[in-house]
Amino acid sequence: MLEHVELFFKSIFIDNMVFATFLGMCSYLAVSKKVATAVGLGAAVIFVLAVTVPLNWLLDQYILRDGALAWLGPEYADYNLSFLSFILFIATIATMVQLVEIVVEKFSPALYNSLGIFLPLIAVNCAILGGSLFMQAREIATLGLAFNYGLSSGIGWFLAILAIAAIREKIRYSNVPPPLRGLGITFIITGLMAIGFMSFGGMLTGGDEAPAPEPTTAQKSEKEKTTLEKEEQENAVSYNTIVKE
Amino acid sequence: MAILTKKDTKLILDPLADNNPITIQVLGICSALAITAELKASIVMALSVLFVLGLGNVVISLMRNIIPSKIRIIVQLVVVAALVIIVDQVLKAFAYELSKTLAVFVGLIITNCIIMGRFEAFALGNGVWRSFLDGIGNAAGYGIILIIVGFFRELLGSGTLLGIPVLGNPIDKTGLYAIGYENNGFMLLSPMALIVVGILIWVQRSRNKTLIEEN
Numbered sequence: 001m002l003e004h005v006e007l008f009f010k011s012i013f014i015d016n017m018v019f020a021t022f023l024g025m026c027s028y029l030a031v032s033k034k035v036a037t038a039v040g041l042g043a044a045v046i047f048v049l050a051v052t053v054p055l056n057w058l059l060d061q062y063i064l065r066d067g068a069l070a071w072l073g074p075e076y077a078d079y080n081l082s083f084l085s086f087i088l089f090i091a092t093i094a095t096m097v098q099l100v101e102i103v104v105e106k107f108s109p110a111l112y113n114s115l116g117i118f119l120p121l122i123a124v125n126c127a128i129l130g131g132s133l134f135m136q137a138r139e140i141a142t143l144g145l146a147f148n149y150g151l152s153s154g155i156g157w158f159l160a161i162l163a164i165a166a167i168r169e170k171i172r173y174s175n176v177p178p179p180l181r182g183l184g185i186t187f188i189i190t191g192l193m194a195i196g197f198m199s200f201g202g203m204l205t206g207g208d209e210a211p212a213p214e215p216t217t218a219q220k221s222e223k224e225k226t227t228l229e230k231e232e233q234e235n236a237v238s239y240n241t242i243v244k245e
Numbered sequence: 246m247a248i249l250t251k252k253d254t255k256l257i258l259d260p261l262a263d264n265n266p267i268t269i270q271v272l273g274i275c276s277a278l279a280i281t282a283e284l285k286a287s288i289v290m291a292l293s294v295l296f297v298l299g300l301g302n303v304v305i306s307l308m309r310n311i312i313p314s315k316i317r318i319i320v321q322l323v324v325v326a327a328l329v330i331i332v333d334q335v336l337k338a339f340a341y342e343l344s345k346t347l348a349v350f351v352g353l354i355i356t357n358c359i360i361m362g363r364f365e366a367f368a369l370g371n372g373v374w375r376s377f378l379d380g381i382g383n384a385a386g387y388g389i390i391l392i393i394v395g396f397f398r399e400l401l402g403s404g405t406l407l408g409i410p411v412l413g414n415p416i417d418k419t420g421l422y423a424i425g426y427e428n429n430g431f432m433l434l435s436p437m438a439l440i441v442v443g444i445l446i447w448v449q450r451s452r453n454k455t456l457i458e459e460n
Contacts, residue, residue: 020435025274026358083334086352087326094319123318126275126356133349179450180443182458183271187443194436 004148011152013200017127018160019193021134024127028161029186038165039158040111041122044100046154048122049131052096053150054143056089056132064088064136082136089132090123097123127157164190249378256378260386262453267390268446269456272358276350277391278438284407286346287395289336291388293351295381297328298360302380305368312369321364322355329354359387394441402432 017023024045031041062068064085069076101119105112112119122128131153140146167189176185249257266272273294280286304324305312312320333351336344344351354360363383368376399405404412404422413420415428431437450456 022275022278022435022438023353025278026272029271029274083330086330086333086355087323090322090326090355094322120318124322124356124358124361126353129356130275130349130353133352137349177447178457179447183268184443184446184450187439187446191436191439191443194439198434198436 004145007145007148008152009203011149012156012159013197013203015153016156016160016197017130017153018157018190019197021130023130024125024157027121027125027127028157028164029183032161032165032168032186035162035165035169037114038161040115042154042158042161044104044115044119044122045125045127045157046151048093048097048100048128049150049154049157050147051100051150052089052093052128053131053135053153054147055092055096057135057140057143057146059088059092060085060136085133085136089129093128093132094123097128127153160193163193253375253378256375257382257385260382261389262386262449263456265386265390265449266359266362266383267387267442268449270359270362272362273387274358274442276353276357277387277394278435278442280347280350281391281395281398281438282402282433283346284392284395284399286343287391288388289340289343290347290350290354291384291391293332293336294354294357294359294387295384296332297325297354298363298380298384299377300380301325301328301360302363302368302376303373305364306371306373306376309369317369318361321361325355325360325364359383390442390445393445394438397441398432398438401429402437403430404428 015021018025018028027041032038060068062071064081066080066082067077069079069081097120100122101112104115104119131150134153135146135149140149164186168186171185171189180188260266264270267274267277276290276294280290301324305321308320329352332354333344336347336351363380367379371379396406399407400411404410404415412426413422415422432441
């Protein structure tokens with residue numbers, strides 16, 4: 001239970017899709033001029049992520065992983081179809097988005113009209129494919145956790161686009177320098193928001209086992225580790241040369 | 246086909262500045278921000294997108310008269326996914342360390358809006374040679390921004406370029422470090438990528454007043 005809660009908060013605040021890993025930036029920048037459309041798109045992204053990440057988890061678990069086909073028979077246990085991940089994931093996503101489009105058109109034509117072209121564009125939103133790929137890279141363990149991950153990543157994205165839309169509505173009345181107006185100031189504000197979200201990084205430093213490896217921060221600490229090792233080596237070398245003399 | 250006509254050179258040169266996919270068309274932002282902490286990764290990503298966009302544009306342009314309109318997004322996705330799988334496998338085979346740095350962002354080339362955007366806007370309605378040039382031009386425009394951002398982030402963030410220390414040695418305090426200069430580690434983190442691109446946009450729009458948005 002605790003790992004669910006931990007994953008939930010980690011995906012919303014610490015590994016926020018927009019601020020930590022920059023997924024879904026194109027639609028984030030394009031749709032954030034008004035809060036109303038931003039809310040609509042955010043809701044659609046939450047829904048699509050919550051549906052596609054568990055589905056892709058099932059695909060990964062039973063078809064794509066190394067040795068996943070063992071349920072078909074012992075002679076299939078050596079197959080590693082993970083190179084097909086991209087094409088299968090994108091196929092499920094495209095199908096689910098088509099489904100969401102049909103459902104939204106039927107039940108809420110107003111929302112459908114306000115979203116316009118952006119609903120089919122969710123299929124190629126990096127946030128959706130990125131959610132599934134990160135789920136695969138971090139080797140999320142169970143279906144429940146995959147659903148949790150999809151839902152909370154979507155909520156994190158929704159939070160980000162809601163915040164930037166609200167800010168953009170307000171700065172329309174501010175004195176932004178002309179070259180920065182529109183796109184430029186949005187980038188800089190998003191950068192400042194990302195700095196703010198980094199402060200959440202100290203939130204889950206409990207004594208449990210380390211969370212699943214994160215590509216960006218793990219790679220950064222590796223970088224620090226290797227530079228530290230290099231420093232130690234070089235310090236050791238210079239000490240030795242001094243001692244010789 | 247040997248000499249590029251004026252219209253064709255426009256196809257290549259426009260995306261480099263005035264119609265730049267990242268700063269003007271606002272496409273392909275995700276990968277531009279995420280992997281530019283190192284110049285090497287930026288160059289490899291730019292080359293990958295060049296391959297996928299150039300070849301993809303050619304393939305879609307060749308097929309443009311036989312793709313039924315209802316399933317064209319699916320066809321485009323399949324073409325891009327196939328090309329990206331090739332890129333991914335080649336990277337894993339020949340540059341494993343780099344493919345670990347790029348991690349999921351190689352896969353995310355599939356959803357790179359530039360590629361789908363150019364397929365829809367150009368390759369579906371134009372001939373093979375022009376589509377190829379358009380693909381090359383847009384990939385070059387994307388690549389330029391990536392390389393500029395990667396250059397500044399790596400230089401200011403770790404004092405190296407392509408892994409080679411250029412500002413001196415931080416441990417032995419040679420070069421610039423002798424006068425007390427320190428690496429700005431913050432440049433390697435995500436927020437600075439956004440701010441660097443914001444500043445690039447500022448510079449570009451100051452030089453070309455026609456690009457300024459009306460509020």
